Amino acid sequence: xxxxxxxxxxxxxxxxxxxxxxxxxxxxxxxxxxxxxxxxxxxxxxxxxxxxxxxxxxxxxxxxxxxxxxxxxxxxxxxxxxxxxxxxxxxxxxxxxxxxxxxxxxxxxxxxxxxxxxxxxxxxxxxxxxxxxxxxxxxxxxxxxxxxxxxxxxxxxxxxxxxxxxxxxxxxxxxxxxxxxxxxx
Amino acid sequence: xxxxxxxxxxxxxxxxxxxxxxxxxxxxxxxxxxxxxxxxxxxxxxxxxxxxxxxxxxxxxxxxxxxxxxxxxxxxxxxxxxxxxxxxxxxxxxxxxxxxxxxxxxxxxxxxxxxxxxxxxxxxxxxxxxxxxxxxxxxxxxxxxxxxxxxxxxxxxxxxxxxxxxxxxxxxxxxxxxxxxxxxxxxxxxxxxxxxxxxxxxxxxxxxxxxxxxxxxxxxxxxxxxxxxxxxxxxxxxxxxxxxxxxxxxxxxxxxxxxxxxxxxxxxxxxxxxxxxxxxxxxxxxxxxxxxxxxxxxxxxxxxxxxxxxxxxxxxxxxxxxxxxxxxxxxxxxxxxxxxxxxxxxxxxxxxxxxxxxxxxxxxxxxxxxxxxxxxxxxxxxxxxxxxxxxxxxxxxxxxxxxxxxxxxxxxxxxxxxxxxxxxxxxxxxxxxxxxxxxxxxxxxxxxxxxxxxxxxxxxxxxxxxxxxxxxxxxxxxxxxxxxxxxxxxxxxxxxxxxxxxxxxxxxxxxxxxxxxxxxxxxxxxxxxxxxxxxxxxxxxxxxxxxxxxxxxxxxxxxxxx
Numbered sequence: 001x002x003x004x005x006x007x008x009x010x011x012x013x014x015x016x017x018x019x020x021x022x023x024x025x026x027x028x029x030x031x032x033x034x035x036x037x038x039x040x041x042x043x044x045x046x047x048x049x050x051x052x053x054x055x056x057x058x059x060x061x062x063x064x065x066x067x068x069x070x071x072x073x074x075x076x077x078x079x080x081x082x083x084x085x086x087x088x089x090x091x092x093x094x095x096x097x098x099x100x101x102x103x104x105x106x107x108x109x110x111x112x113x114x115x116x117x118x119x120x121x122x123x124x125x126x127x128x129x130x131x132x133x134x135x136x137x138x139x140x141x142x143x144x145x146x147x148x149x150x151x152x153x154x155x156x157x158x159x160x161x162x163x164x165x166x167x168x169x170x171x172x173x174x175x176x177x178x179x180x181x182x183x184x185x
Numbered sequence: 186x187x188x189x190x191x192x193x194x195x196x197x198x199x200x201x202x203x204x205x206x207x208x209x210x211x212x213x214x215x216x217x218x219x220x221x222x223x224x225x226x227x228x229x230x231x232x233x234x235x236x237x238x239x240x241x242x243x244x245x246x247x248x249x250x251x252x253x254x255x256x257x258x259x260x261x262x263x264x265x266x267x268x269x270x271x272x273x274x275x276x277x278x279x280x281x282x283x284x285x286x287x288x289x290x291x292x293x294x295x296x297x298x299x300x301x302x303x304x305x306x307x308x309x310x311x312x313x314x315x316x317x318x319x320x321x322x323x324x325x326x327x328x329x330x331x332x333x334x335x336x337x338x339x340x341x342x343x344x345x346x347x348x349x350x351x352x353x354x355x356x357x358x359x360x361x362x363x364x365x366x367x368x369x370x371x372x373x374x375x376x377x378x379x380x381x382x383x384x385x386x387x388x389x390x391x392x393x394x395x396x397x398x399x400x401x402x403x404x405x406x407x408x409x410x411x412x413x414x415x416x417x418x419x420x421x422x423x424x425x426x427x428x429x430x431x432x433x434x435x436x437x438x439x440x441x442x443x444x445x446x447x448x449x450x451x452x453x454x455x456x457x458x459x460x461x462x463x464x465x466x467x468x469x470x471x472x473x474x475x476x477x478x479x480x481x482x483x484x485x486x487x488x489x490x491x492x493x494x495x496x497x498x499x500x501x502x503x504x505x506x507x508x509x510x511x512x513x514x515x516x517x518x519x520x521x522x523x524x525x526x527x528x529x530x531x532x533x534x535x536x537x538x539x540x541x542x543x544x545x546x547x548x549x550x551x552x553x554x555x556x557x558x559x560x561x562x563x564x565x566x567x568x569x570x571x572x573x574x575x576x577x578x579x580x581x582x583x584x585x586x587x588x589x590x591x592x593x594x595x596x597x598x599x600x601x602x603x604x605x606x607x608x609x610x611x612x613x614x615x616x617x618x619x620x621x622x623x624x625x626x627x628x629x630x631x632x633x634x635x636x637x638x639x640x641x642x643x644x645x646x647x648x649x650x651x652x653x654x655x656x657x658x659x660x661x662x663x664x665x666x667x668x669x670x671x672x673x674x675x676x677x678x679x680x681x682x683x684x685x686x687x688x689x690x691x692x693x694x695x696x697x698x699x700x701x702x703x704x705x706x707x708x709x710x711x712x713x714x715x716x717x718x719x720x721x722x723x724x725x726x727x728x729x730x731x732x733x734x735x736x737x738x739x740x741x742x743x744x745x746x747x
Contacts, residue, residue, distance in 0.1 A: 076722040077615065078701070079660040080708040088705070088714060088722045093370035095714050095722055097702045128704065181704075 047146075050119065051139045051172060052132040054101050058172050059132075060139055060165070061121065065177035069135055070118040086131050089118065096120065098129035101180075105158070123178045130180065139172055141165045146174065197355075198245050202238055203290045207429065209234045210283050213276050214431050218446075222269040223261075223276070231279075232261055249299040250286065256307045257282055259314035275313060282306040284432075361418050365603060368415045369697035375408055376718025409695075416604045421461050423510065424452025427499045429465070430472050434497055437476045444483050444494040445476065451501035456508045457602040460578050464510070464596075467571045467582075471512040471594050472497065474568070479516030479592050489589065491515070506606065506622045507597045514593075519544060519586040527552060541680060544584050548572045576729055578602075579712070581623070581679030597678060599623075603698055607715070607725065609691035610674060613662035616723050618696055618715055619685070623678040623728035627690045630673055635686070641736045644673050644684045651675060652736055653684040656726075659710045659739040681732045698725060709734060 049060030050069070075087040075098050086098040086109070098118055102110055110116060115134040120127055146163045160179035165172045209231055216223055223231075239254035257279060264272050285306050289295050299307070382401050386394040427449040438445040456464070480495035487493055498513040524543050528535045531552065535543060546552055550569040571594075575582045580598035599605055599622040607618040608627065634644050635653065642653040653673060656662075670686035696715040701708075712727035731739070 074721055076714075076724065077662075078705050078708060079662070079711060079724065081705050085705060088701075090716055090720050090722050093366075093373055093716065095699050095702070095716070097704050099704070128702075 046140050046142055049139045049141060049172065049174065051136045052117070052119065053134050053136055054105075054132055055107055058136060058170060059101070060141070060172045060174050061119065061130075061177055061180070063138065065121055065123055067120040067122040067127065070120060070129070072112045072116045072118055072131065075131075086129075089129060091120065091129075096127060096129045098131050100131045102131075121177055121181060123181050126181055128181050137169075139165075139167070139169070141167065141172065141174075149173075195245070198241055198247075199290060199293070199295070202241065202250070203287070204425075205234050205238045206283050206287045206290065207425065210280065210287070210432055211428055213280050213283070214435060216272070217276050217280070217435075220269065220273075222267045222272045223264045225265065228261055228265050232258055235261070247295055247297065249296050249303065250289075252299060253282065253286060253303055253307055256310050256314065260310040263313045263316060275310075278306070278309050278313070280432075282310060356418075364415050365419065368412050369603075369699075371408065372412060372695070372697055373716045373718060373720070375405060377720060379405060380718050412604070412695075416601055417455075419458050419601060419603055420455035421458050422453050423456050423461055423464065423501045423508075424449070426461055426464050426468065427452050427501065427510075430468065430499060433469070433472065434476065437473065441476060442482060443476065443480055445480060446494050446496045448496060448498040449500075450498065451510075454501035454503055454508060454510075456501075456510075456598060457600070459602055460508070460580070460598050463574065463578055467574045467596065468499070468510070468512065470568070470571045472499070475512060475514040475516065475592065479514040479518075481517050503600070504597075506600055508600055509595060509597045511596070512594045513591065515591040518588040518590055518592055519547065519584070520588065544586060545680060547584060548582070576733065579729060581729055581732065583680035605696055605698055606693060607696045608674065608693050609723070610656070610672075610685075610687040610726075611689050611691055612656040612660060612687050615660070615662055616691065616717075616721070617656070617660070617687075618723050618725045619674055620696075620698075620712070620725065620728055621693065623676050623732065625675045625677040625682075627672055627674045627687075630669075630671055630686070634673075635669070642686070644686075646673070646675065646684075649682075651682050651684045653686055654731070654736055654739045655686045676728050676732050678729060678732050683732050685726070685731060696723075696725065710739065 048063040050063050050066045051058050051060045053059075070089075070091065073089055075089045077087045078085055078097075081087075084100050084103040086100050088095050089098050090096075096118075100109060102108070110131055110133060112131065113133075116131065117135050118129040118131055119135070121130050145165045145167060147166070149161045149164055160176050161173055162176040162179075163174040165174060212227055212230055212234075216227060235254045235258040239251050239258060242248070242251035242254060260275055260279065264275050282303075285303050296303075379401055382394070382397055386398050431447050431449070434445055434447040475497055480497065481489070481491075483493040486495065496513075496515050499510065500513065501508070501510040503509070521540065521543055524546055525535050528543075528546055531549070533546065533549075535546075538546075548568050548571075550567065552567060552569070572582050575596050575598075578598060579602055580596055582594060582596050584592065584594050586592040599620065605620045605622065607620045608624060610617050610619055610627075628646055630644065634646070636643050636645065642655065643650050644653045645651075651673075655670065657670075670688060672687050672689055673684040674687060674690070676683050676685060698713045698715060700713050701711070708724075710727050710731050712725045712730065714722050714724055717723055
């Protein structure tokens with residue numbers, strides 16, 4: 001293809017038809033190129049986060065890393081595991097570790113109420129459950145609204161905080177999914 | 186050409202070539218030790234193996250290997266006259282050439298042009314071939330094609346003698362793994378259904394419920410058979426691993442000036458695939474050890490009234506719920522006096538130790554170093570490494586030795602690492618699974634069975650005194666005022682015994698072992714996790730780890746992270 005379909009939002013040229021027949025492969029290319037182009041434009045402007053509460057603060061994780069949101073079932077304690085490991089739970093036959101941010105930031109472990117949820121976080125091949133107080137919303141955040149976290153807030157232990165977004169609905173603390181997956185004591 | 190498809194084809198080629206070389210080596214070694222001439226059957230078999238190797242290599246573009254295989258095939262035409270002396274030369278030269286090729290395949294770097302050491306090994310073979318009047322020709326394209334039919338090479342060679350098709354089918358490892366996964370999931374789902382049906386049948390009995398229970402029983406039985414078959418695909422015979430040592434024993438014995446017969450028994454015994462894959466390394470250490478330190482020089486043997494030739498046996502067998510492999514030599518045995526001296530150097534008191542405990546010392550790190558009892562040819566690798574790698578595979582190792590008569594190392598592994606029978610036990614209201622492989626029995630504790638010796642607990646069972654550990658202590662669940670435990674599960678393996686004090690045994694069932702995510706650390710005494718029929722996750726206790734751990738370690742394990 002000669003022209004870059006994604007550039008400047010212009011749509012790629014329509015595939016030529018030869019004597020009334022449509023070249024299907026060229027058509028498929030044209031369709032997918034158009035979609036990719038739109039996605040890039042969108043991503044440059046807005047990101048989508050799953051927002052949740054932990055002790056009254058609202059946090060956000062990129063929606064593409066949240067595989068699913070589960071009700072809290074039986075969580076089995078893992079002997080001798082680090083304190084922020086809540087335990088393991090059964091997700092349709094596979095065993096998922098469940099961690100808590102609460103205990104990582106010095107709060108008492110959550111006594112899960114009916115609104116508590118487990119976010120299944122996925123980065124590459126790895127998956128981990130994150131126990132949260134409640135899931136609040138799906139937040140669209142303009143990239144221009146994201147600020148780096150205040151320097152004194154980010155330490156080696158909280159390097160999973162990558163930004164804050166101030167929107168009409170308050171402050172959203174943005175987490176890095178990969179760093180949230182790396183469990184530090 | 187590094188697409189995944191090519192990688193797969195290449196891996197196939199590499200593994201089948203290794204197998205072809207191994208098989209030819211086996212035949213040649215057998216001929217060599219019998220000091221006989223090559224029979225027509227040997228010749229036909231070897232020719233076919235070399236021919237297949239040639240064809241496959243030519244197709245894959247490994248011309249150096251194809252060329253070598255061609256020379257080896259040709260050299261065989263010099264034999265077949267029943268002349269044992271003449272054949273001896275061919276056999277030795279072929280073994281040398283196979284050694285070179287095998288080394289290249291093992292290293293994973295198969296040269297594309299013949300390296301000098303190959304040329305050297307092949308030159309004499311070419312001479313033999315030329316003398317026999319074979320027409321030396323490069324492998325033709327036609328030959329390359331015929332040798333490279335899509336059927337896997339090893340099968341081609343193996344089934345040729347039977348003139349039929351192979352009874353084996355190659356299946357990708359990934360597809361087997363997902364079969365296992367699915368069958369594991371179904372196991373859990375079915376257990377859940379069975380649970381509900383049973384409750385239904387007791388709560389509201391009806392003809393319908395009875396019929397449902399009956400069909401379910403049938404379904405469960407059938408699924409049990411299916412599951413066993415699926416899990417059996419993970420079990421592979423250990424024979425190839427054992428016979429691989431024939432060559433090593435021969436070469437090492439020559440090098441050390443010893444005369445050794447190698448015996449491999451029970452090769453048909455099946456082990457979990459992951460055990461078979463990793464078994465080579467610990468066996469290698471033990472075989473070297475036996476040749477180096479166990480078996481004596483021929484003269485020394487004769488002086489002691491033993492046959493000149495020593496025997497090294499690798500024997501595998503299935504024993505109840507374990508798969509065992511033993512390395513046995515009829516050598517000098519372990520010198521307990523030297524063990525005592527070495528222990529003294531390390532500051533270990535041995536005065537009160539019995540023979541078995543003394544022998545156990547050889548597995549201590551740094552015990553069997555160069556100065557130690559069983560230096561491995563100065564490689565600085567001790568028996569502690571052997572023990573560690575066996576334990577990583579869920580197994581145990583124990584040693585027995587009779588001075589002047591020989592030494593035996595016995596490795597025991599659970600039959601299957603993925604599927605296991607386990608006893609559920611209750612500890613402080615939590616449920617844990619204890620695999621039965623190393624579980625001897627679970628006994629009810631009576632008042633006065635539990636004693637304290639210094640800081641440690643022991644129990645007495647029918648006159649035996651067994652060190653005991655409270656399960657709640659290392660699981661971190663013990664409440665300060667925990668009552669007396671009423672049951673003890675007695676673990677036995679690797680020449681050790683330990684009693685695990687629990688509240689009560691629940692039931693025995695089949696479990697699917699799942700590893701713990703790495704983020705959970707490596708809890709002492711925990712081997713993995715499994716799912717019960719009701720969907721609960723239950724931790725699996727690590728019998729081997731518990732047997733090996735010191736009581737003190739276990740008592741403080743749960744406290745480490747607090």
